[in-house]
Amino acid sequence: MMSTNTAPQTLVDKIWNRHAIRELSDGSTLIHIDRHFLHDGTSRQAFDGLRRIKRPVRDLNLTFAVVDHILSTLPGRTGESHPPGIERIHALRDNCRQFNVELYDVDSAHQGIAHVIAPELGITLPGCTLVCGDSHTATNGGLGALAWGIGTTEVMHVIAAQALLVRKQKQLRITFSGHIGEGVSSKDMILYFLSRHGVTAGTGCTVEYAGPAIRALPIEARMTICNMSIEFGSRCGIVAPDDVTLQYVANRPFAPKGVMWDRAAADWRSLASDDGATFDREIEFDCNQIGPQVTWGNSPQEAVAIDEALPEPSSVADHDRRQALERAYSYMNLTPGRTMEGVPIDIAFIGSCTNSRLSDLEAAAKVVKGRKVAKGVTALAVPGSMAVKAAAEAKGLDKIFLEAGFEWRNAGCSMCVGSNGDLVPPGKRSISTTNRNFEHRQGPHSRTHLAGPAMVAAAAVSGCITDVRKLLSQN
Amino acid sequence: MEPFTVVTGVAAPMMIPNINTDAITPMAAGRSTSVDLGKMMFNNWRYNLDGSEIPEFILNRPPFRQSQILVAGANFGCGSSRERAVWALLRFGIRCVIAPSFADIFRENAYQNGLLPVVIGADDCAALGTALAHAPKDGCEPQITVDLERCVVRLLDGRELSFDVPAERRAALLQGLDEIDVILGMESAIANFQKMDREQHPWIYLDRA
Structure with a gap:
């Protein structure tokens, strides 16, 4: 929904406001979920719950499934190569078949780790909300999506309602300045950050990663940083979409095309935090001195x-x-x-x-x-x-x-x-x-x-x- | 879910900070439904590699084997989103975890399943942990009461510590209400939202048929 508020807004405010279906008196908000990824690790009891309440999958067009957690990676593997995984892989297959969810199974060219394939297929779009029953879902924030990990009960909520009751978190902006040298990667940036600020620096917060050292990173490196948000307590980490983002998303299978692309791209360019937008907390972080971390x-x-x-x-x-x-x-x-x-x-x-x-x-x-x-x-x-x-x-x-x-x-x-x-x-x-x-x-x-x-x-x-x-x- | 009103029971002190969901429910210990989550909880801390119990581990020692409450260090439940961590605690018989702070996803999962996360100050928590650890040696039962109706923890010495729980969470826990019913009650609002949003952001609404 368009906000009538003209005060400067953050990236997260803008995405939040356009997905807010209804605000409840208790301070929680019913948030629309644009993309939902199911996997073999955490979805089975959610489908069981769906059967219990006798509901279908509400939005099949917005729901994806993949086998990634319990699947053998050996050459020539099948869904049965790792015997302890068979039960859950078969359960996912049966559930996807029964509820008509498209599954990227072991023999699919699209198969891969949910947070790797969602961006590469264009399922993740800037400005969208995306959830998955996995704590590293914030990886998708590298594209400017508001993405976070949920438990199995909430997976069931999204399957049934395409919406979640969410309490808006505090907002933390981490501004990375400086340059990283040869042999140093975005993994070193985020490990170094963790070593300096600790594992609870982001608890209760949504993190926006900003600053020239973030802008200088290609999308895949931004995803590595967003991925590690949960390691310092943040369910959700995000980088504002820019030209690098749009270049990455363009022409991916599920990305908009033609006139629709132009319209979406213009919208995505407007998402960056406004000048003067206020954050609950700010951290400045210099990358110049970062060496390879372990x-x-x-x-x-x-x-x-x-x-x-x-x-x-x-x-x-x-x-x-x-x-x-x-x-x-x-x-x-x-x-x-x-x-x-x-x-x-x-x-x-x-x-x-x-x-x-x-x-x-x-x-x-x-x-x-x-x-x-x-x-x-x-x-x-x-x-x-x-x-x-x-x-x-x-x-x-x-x-x-x-x-x-x-x-x-x-x-x-x-x-x-x-x-x-x-x-x-x-x-x-x-x-x-x-x-x-x-x-x-x-x-x-x-x-x-x-x-x-x-x-x-x-x-x-x-x-x-x-x-x-x-x-x-x-x- | 099962309502939570007042729980009086043995409380086990596990005063390590950052107890993570891999510690509570390790993946390598198996993901089959036939695994007894209560038995595999804290698998690697509780058992040797040959499956025998590690006698020093708190939950292997009487009277803590019957714990209904855990008192833990800060940032309890950090790590993955696996709801199995909450299910395992419940299956073991734990109804409440008391800690100075919780990881966000764990706390959400706990509320959704009727496991009460209680936040009390770090100093009070440490003192409670010490008192519980010493209680058996002093010949007293390491038993406390968590009262969600009054939002207090009654300590070993009878003193009470109050805690905060968001009003709607408290109401849901007291009555055992599932959040899905609230959400499904707003179906027409969801449908209306999608109709409007489809006009403004049509690229969100894929047509994969």
Whole structure:
């Protein structure tokens, strides 16, 4: 709905206002949902709920489904390759068939991680609302969509009503200034931010990422930043659409075409926050000093630069925080004071909704090319979608990875969360382009270090965590 | 959902900050419906790799094995959106989590399922955790009461701490109301909205038939 309010508005205000169906007296708002993505991990009980209330899927045209979480990524895989996943994959197939929802199944050229395929198919549009039963849904915010993760009960609400009751959150703007150097990626920007501002910096807030260092990023790199919003507590992170966005969206299968494109593009250009719009909180963040980052502990905020000494728990005043650090040192089998340079690894994983797009694979391949995966290291490259895989193969990236000794897999969430059988064995150490380094996340007693794709590639060929810039300078 | 009015029960102190949904319900522990969520809750903290219990873990120790309330560190439920984390807590018998703060998606999921998230100050929370941990040694039952009708937690020493819950959430919890009924009651508003919005933003309304 058009707002009659002439006061300066933020990007989020503008999208919120045009999706507000009704404001309730309790302060919540019924918000229209333009795009809904279902997947094998969190949708089954929602369909069960739908049957219980005897409702159909309200808007089939706005509803998409994909198999991504529990699906094998091995070459030649089928929906039955990972036996523990069969039950849920079959349930998704049965539910989609019964309710007529289009499913991108294992044999679809469109199959991939929901947050990778929604943008690449043009399902995600600037200014739209998009939800999915997955906390990394904010990835789509990289295109200027208001996108957030929901639980299974809310998945059922959207299937049944194409709307959600939402309480508007506070607004936080993070303005990134400066430039990032060679060997440094948007993953390093967001890990560095987490290390400085902590895992609750955005709790209760919707985040707008702004500033010249964000504008300078291509869309895929913006998506990596938005993806990690939830790691500091924000369900929703967004970048205002600009020329880079429009160029990305144009001509994608579900994007508007012709006259409709012109009309949409003009609308999207008007979405940026107005000058003078007020935010509940603002953070300024300088990117000039950011070096390649890697996490050492079990919280995404426990990131350090590759040449930075690990923190001494004894120097931390807060009791809980000190205990958490000590626990992390014990779990990760590391000691304070050392740097991450030279820490040996067993597994290198390139993939997940954080870093599995073509530019991520290119950044890794640039490091891997002409080198070999170190002895004793298992290295996986898992494209985020079958379309990314095909595009990478067209550029010969598969050969670079395979010749180096990487496994070249099919698309899926894979080792990020380990629910498809791609697991880090107990006690083993992985470096991973994913988003969470929690205890046991990649498998019971696994040890996870988060980093960007180039840093993971550098560790894969070195056998230990190392500064990717050293390898790039030898290229 | 099951109404929440007053719950009196054993409260287990888990004073670690940032207890995440991977800790509560690890994915690798299985996603089949045949998995007993109550048994697999905190799987990696509760059991050794051979499946035997880790005796030191709080929920493996009497009287905390029968806990109905958790008292936890800040940012409880951070991480993924998986509602299984809430279902697992409920299945185990936990009806209420008390913490200085909660992650947004977890709190939403909790409200939708009749699990009460109670926010109390960090100092009060830490003191409560310490008192609960010492209670068995002092020969007293680590039992507290969470009263949603009066919005108070009655502590071991009988003192009461008040807490805030949004009015509509409180009403829904007290009566066990499902939000879907409220939303479906606004169907005509949704239909009217779409009719108008289709004029203004026609590119949103795909025709995939």
